[in-house]
Amino acid sequence: MSLKDEIEECGEILGKDTVDSFLVCMQCGKCTGSCPSGRITSYRTRRIINRLQAGDRSVLSDPDLWMCTTCYTCYERCPREVRITDIIRAVRNIAAREGYMSEPHRATASFVIKTGHGVPINDETKKLRKELGLPEVPPTTHKYPEALESIRKIVKKTNFDKMVGFDWDTMSLEKREKK
Amino acid sequence: MKEYAYFLGCITPNRYPGIEAATIKVLNKFGIETRDIEGASCCPAPGVFGSFDLRTWLLIAARNVMLAEKKGLDIVTTCNGCYGSLQEADHILKERPELKDWVNENFKEEGLEYKGNIKVKHILEVLYDDIGINKLKEAVVSPINAKIGAHYGCHFLKPSLVRGHGNPERPTILDELIEATGAESVDYKDKLMCCGAGGGLRAKELGYSLTFTKQKLANMKEKGIEGVIDTCAFCHLQMDRGQIEIKEKFGEEYNLPVLFITQLIGLSLGFSTKELGLDKHSIPMTEKFIR
Numbered sequence A: 001m002s003l004k005d006e007i008e009e010c011g012e013i014l015g016k017d018t019v020d021s022f023l024v025c026m027q028c029g030k031c032t033g034s035c036p037s038g039r040i041t042s043y044r045t046r047r048i049i050n051r052l053q054a055g056d057r058s059v060l061s062d063p064d065l066w067m068c069t070t071c072y073t074c075y076e077r078c079p080r081e082v083r084i085t086d087i088i089r090a091v092r093n094i095a096a097r098e099g100y101m102s103e104p105h106r107a108t109a110s111f112v113i114k115t116g117h118g119v120p121i122n123d124e125t126k127k128l129r130k131e132l133g134l135p136e137v138p139p140t141t142h143k144y145p146e147a148l149e150s151i152r153k154i155v156k157k158t159n160f161d162k163m164v165g166f167d168w169d170t171m172s173l174e175k176r177e178k179k
Numbered sequence B: 001m002k003e004y005a006y007f008l009g010c011i012t013p014n015r016y017p018g019i020e021a022a023t024i025k026v027l028n029k030f031g032i033e034t035r036d037i038e039g040a041s042c043c044p045a046p047g048v049f050g051s052f053d054l055r056t057w058l059l060i061a062a063r064n065v066m067l068a069e070k071k072g073l074d075i076v077t078t079c080n081g082c083y084g085s086l087q088e089a090d091h092i093l094k095e096r097p098e099l100k101d102w103v104n105e106n107f108k109e110e111g112l113e114y115k116g117n118i119k120v121k122h123i124l125e126v127l128y129d130d131i132g133i134n135k136l137k138e139a140v141v142s143p144i145n146a147k148i149g150a151h152y153g154c155h156f157l158k159p160s161l162v163r164g165h166g167n168p169e170r171p172t173i174l175d176e177l178i179e180a181t182g183a184e185s186v187d188y189k190d191k192l193m194c195c196g197a198g199g200g201l202r203a204k205e206l207g208y209s210l211t212f213t214k215q216k217l218a219n220m221k222e223k224g225i226e227g228v229i230d231t232c233a234f235c236h237l238q239m240d241r242g243q244i245e246i247k248e249k250f251g252e253e254y255n256l257p258v259l260f261i262t263q264l265i266g267l268s269l270g271f272s273t274k275e276l277g278l279d280k281h282s283i284p285m286t287e288k289f290i291r
């Protein structure tokens, strides 16, 4: 499948017109000029869009793809209404499926599978919650095991667990070679 | 009496419960009650989980919205990430019947159904629309006398097409709320710039992520700003704990106290620094924020 077709497939959630909009980019560079990440790194938003237009699959393995903070500044300012931030999310989905997910990101994903939270509670916060008159454990998946089961069902259904390489026997991440 | 289902997310309850305590106290003071959403999970983060797998992101976010729907209550959030995720998911499901059907099919077994009959709100909207600037001003018993740097964060305002809070380049809502406490909201360079934490950058590239933060803090210092006020638990973590990390990584110190908007309002209403959890922040409060 071509990169364009794969991006369009990600439009199932964000809308085809949204993720397709990279096709109308006129390479003016306003996105790069607006980008806080581009100020401090070699990341260039316009270049990413340009490479997508050219069907250049090397974008998927380029660490620059993960330099965007999803601040939406470029998205708001683009004169051609290219939905840049959504396109970046969609292309990252493809990259993740191809195994280009960094270790820290796999770890964040595994916390949600293990606890229902990307940032789980710790003893220090439990103590502080009590001091503040709040229940020591918040009324979330931390407190309700059946709710956590519901989250686990979802990640199994979508094969998210397989994508991040979560091993249910050891309840931890499988070792992966760096790609 | 008005009631909201308080969607906690992760960072508010699990790192900065002072934000949770302050929000409940301030809302209660004006006759607004908050209810738990039992079994809620991570929102999950729009720029992080949305970047990994949009289908998983939508299902988990939809589940959180449905839990509040079941209670028949609108949602209030204290994190731009949580607001961003739940509001975007709700928006998508209201516009796209085929996705609504897909979500409902997935949750049939669990007896959950997305109906689309509640609103997902950010705490700024509840403070501004339900309580209002005049009432907030009238209730001040301990005015704040400080120069403040407002930090809006990104996902409350943008994408403006989905959020619907007007021009994201010239917002005033947070500045007005800050000034209702007696403080002065001071403009500074790149005021609307991102804190640097989002989209998975904090987890993957801490150094670059903190460089955003460092620039913002330096721009605030240049204007004589004495405290940062934010609207997002994740920005809050980045600006508060981030200052310790900046010191370790770059050897630079800013010592700017960071308060969530309901913590600032809480002080102006007469609550103590301790009651609002402000004594447990990474950067200690200066006398301007000690009550």
Ligand code: SF4
Binding pocket: A024, A025, A026, A027, A028, A029, A030, A031, A032, A045, A046, A049, A077, A078, A079, A080, A081, A082, A084
């Ligand atoms: S601002 Fe829009 S049209 Fe201009 S280069 Fe960026 S994506 Fe293309």
Ligand code: SF4
Binding pocket: A031, A034, A035, A036, A037, A038, A045, A067, A068, A069, A070, A071, A072, A073, A074, A075, A084, A085
């Ligand atoms: S959304 Fe991403 S690419 Fe666009 S300006 Fe923000 S950081 Fe840069």
